[in-house]
Amino acid sequence: MATYVLVPGMCHGGWSFDPVTERLRAQGHRVIPVTLSGVAERSHLLTGGVNLDTHIRDVTALLEAEGVEDAVLVGHSYGGMVITGAAGRAPGRAGALVYLDAVVPSDGDSCWSLVRDEERRWYADVDETGYAVRTLPFFDPRATPHPIASVLQPLRLTGDLSHVRRRDYVYAARWDGESPSTVFHDRLRPDPAWTVHSLAGGHNLMRDTPDELVRILLDAA
Template identity: 25%
Template sequence: MKAQASTYVLVHGGNMSTETWNKLAKSNIHTPDGKMGGRIWDPIIPFLQTYNNQVFAPTLKDEHQSNLTEHIEEISTIITGNHLENVVLVGHSYGGMVITGVATMMPDKISSLVYVDAALPDPGQSLFDLIALGGRDPLSFAGLEPAPPYVEKLEFNPQVLNGLPKIYILCTESEFVTVTHVAREKIASHPKEWTYLELPTSHVPMASMPEQISQLILENTANR
């Protein structure tokens, strides 16, 4: 029997500079604005597209000219505008805030959620709140500013996500380990709701371990 194809919508975190990406990926990419946006997913898209899987990897609006609510609306519009069903939502870093918001708005469209070393909010928390909970000053991370998306608190009903398969992939060598430690504690308190996985790599496994992160996503989400 032929396996049914899956649809993946990939949501990036803070808009990484090409300079940072090139150091991580040992590449020499140049873009018009010097930012990567959704291009951070480029190394894993070919892997995810196997078995005729459909993949969307948009670039979110500039964080200085939009907020978390608008980013959630952007991803929601991609899903509704393309009449997507059974979507695997994948969020990296700040993208965890976005996919949580999207899933609570349209849980019937989502087949599973994948958090890649990502923010895992409770209702009423912002990205900056999560960093502070981990014992770090958000401004201590190079390049991280109090832009609107990062300080906006996400209000949602967590019960809407009950029963929805959720996967967390923690990068053990991440510079955001204090933040992901908070996520790990939340997951440990509700182990039956989660598939918890680890990769021995930095915060951006799409650059350092593209094949391995792709395999983890495919193995845990395909044809749910």
């Protein structure tokens, strides 16, 4: 049986993966959904000091505490930043990476640098605290503001990712309008080091296409 560690996108908690978590657990797999510091039910931890490094530590500390080895790290949207950093810092504990309509960073990239001006305008509209990105109207009602420092901080990879045996990119083909993930899909599709998929759902693939997504996750393991 495989171990899956599920990292959500901005403003959301581990509950955003519920349809996938239920299906994977029903097949006997170990599934650990993560809620990052300062977000959702952990919003009480939100301070100006919560950044990308904090979120990477959230995941690496969990891997260590749970004794996880050869995990499939799954990152949705902003979560692609986190799983990349965690894989670099915990090489014995991450065996595969799956990016769900996510950003795919290299060393020195930030989420801010990888997205379009449209997303940057959203990030810059911080809430009254001055250090959190507001939720959007169509988000899950459980969503909360997200630490802006985490999208501004560049990723510093502390090791290469040569130990990762498999990398998958899952592209959401039914965005309402132009998808900011197209640039990653088009760049990775011809790369033999990647397995690229396209699903007929919106950005929240866990909700829109859970059965198809679970099949991809099972194959990635």
